[in-house]
Amino acid sequence: MTAPRIPTTKRALNVEQQIDRLRDRGMLIADGAQAAHALLHLNYYRLRGYWFVFESGPDQFAAGTTFEAVLALYDFDRRLRVEVMDAIERFEVSLRTHWAYVLAHLAGPSAYRDASLFTDNHERLLAGVERLYAERKEPYLLRYLDRNEEPPIWALCESMMLGDLSKWLSSIRRHPHRQRIADAYDLHETPFCSFVRHINYVRNVCAHHGRLWDRPLLINQLDFPARPAGLVAQLQPDPSQNRRVYNTLVLLAYVMRRTSPDSLWSARVADLLASRPDLWARMGVPQGWQKFELWQEKGA
Template structure:
């Protein structure tokens, strides 16, 4: 079938929303938002307000303000999630570089035997070389000017130019399980959980970085559910493992380890209160979620 939908003006878009049952009491307000927010982009948020997805009619009482509130909530949620991911990423970089340098030497990443045969070493080292070539960091130019061998800087410098996606591959690509476990132990979880969560977070981070809808999204790659610590497992929603709630639980766990005394949980709770229109069950939040160990302030220790 050939695509035949015509382009529409902002006023026509507002008329269409009203025709489908949305209440737009302030057209100037709606016009402003639709001037700066693509109608198609905002459509991902009013989808949850539709009573019939085939005809795109809205549930009775749906306001344009409700859609904007949901959009703003999602934007603020992305910023909150990115804050936690940033801290986790910096911490993982530190632990990966520290452990490998101590166990295998300052240039451990140049030793292919440290990594699995299935690990695409050539491609990953090529990415590192490309990033170093583009980097304007002083520590990179300093190494080039002062040292001739090895050609590339030590692992603690190289890790600082890696993306989260690349770091995830380098961590999961380690040959020795005890190397992966030594890193995971810092965060009181199993190495399988750590490596799968890093892969999962790479996808989540990309969604956030490209300003994509996050709040009720099912991320394609699901992080492994940790069986231990037991209290962490009890904090998860095992019935809806693909929803964002479990991602938030694991981020909260990492924040507790990396930054004790943080206010990340308080900011999350405040965000949910501020945007009470949001259906948190669509995010995978179970009833009584704040009473679960991770949110109730119970110290989660590995093995418990």
Template sequence: MKFGKAPTSLDQQVNRLMDRGMVISDRNTVIRYLSHLNYYRLTAYWLPFEADHETHRFFPETKFSDVLDLYIFDRELRLLILDAIERVEVSVRTGFSYHSSQRHGSHPHLKPELFFDKGKYRENLAKLKDEVNRSQRSGEKFVRHFREKYDEPLPPIWAAVESMSFGQLSKWYGNLKSRTDRKAIAEPYGLDEKCLRSFLHHLSVIRNLCAHHSRLWNRELTVIFRLPGRPAELASGLNPNPEGKRRLYNTLVMLVYLMDIVSPDHHWDHRLASLFDRHGIDFDRMGFPKVSSEYSIRLSAYGRTC
């Protein structure tokens, strides 16, 4: 079947929303928002306000400002999550470079025998070379200095790791052959190496969603992570239900847990709880469990349980 929908003007988009029952008090303001926020982008945010998904009729008294508030919440949530991911990423970079260099010298990334999947190793190495070259083009002096002075094709791991994307860091860690190496890197976080490997992959996907301004609220996550069985207080705070595992709650719990380790004086959980509170967010859509725990309490508006 050939696609037959015609493009619509901003005026037509506003008319469509009003015809479906949305309350619009200031037409010009809505047009201004729609000129900067793609109508199609906003459809995911007004879905919960639809009384009928077939006709797209809205519940009575649904206002455009309600949809906009949900959109703003999601944007602020992405920025807050990126803040936590940045600190976790820098910490894991440090652990990866420190432990691998302590055991294997300055250039473990140039030793294919340390990695169990040689095909993935070659892919990761080629990508790392590209990223290091990009760092040099963007003005990173350490790359130019290294290449002017030394013979190796890449800087030592403690420098090269600074050019790795989070996705690449996750792949390098996951491909380490030695379980001893993986355990040494995971140990400061109190996590099993398999759980850390799984969560880093998951978190790299979340980071990409945030970086590309994709919706996180009410998203069904396609890459879920292995839930840790220890420490007990962490394990008891996670939502093991199949549906809950595909929502954002478990990701937030893991980030709070890791922030407690990498930045003990943080107030990230308070900032997150405050964000939920300001926007009156439905915790069910975030995957919060029905039974409260230390983490669900920390994440839900300063002690207001879900």
């Protein structure tokens, strides 16, 4: 049994006390009303994750640190999450489609029931499907369930979250079958499965409005074989930096070229990065990144 936790000694501060504390620690706050509004709506503790980069020591801000600079960093991160979620949404829908399409043509509309296609994790995955059916939330599934008919895989996939898809993809028994799905993105199936797991992690960070811009992420240098040509050259190679968000942006830009070739996503992200060169080091952005092909505008 877990021992009871010791109550925190921290005390709740009202907004005026929070502002006084920030000023006592050296933060310049020209507009107290703006600061009060931000603290009331954004949470002191949440914003603390953004102002810590301005600290020169424990409980002390570097000279010249302003509350406006903290809010500007917060807004940059929010805009970054919006762009990342846009790319992940397109990839998630695309992956659903290719997963269902490939398996349906391998084993028919109920391919997800075919144990021969999957590893020993199959029963656990099917239990998740049955829970989904029992919830009876989606009209496009009810049209089958109300007739006591098995929903086809192309209907089921529309209810799957990216985390579910990642597990189903990794559980496909035969490498050639996984490769047929990865072929849609011109990636080798082994790093592709790792990529999907990583993107699901990033999606969850964004969906819960977590700090993204300088977060150490799961991904290390993915082991890409010969394909796709040129992608690895555009990733940050420094082992101390390759878990930063920049490499995730490169991989999303690459995937967006395949899912949404007319999108201006890469150009928007490039503009966003260019607006804050002071953040590049903590984001893992390499020197000369603007010259890389993936950041050249191709959309319309």
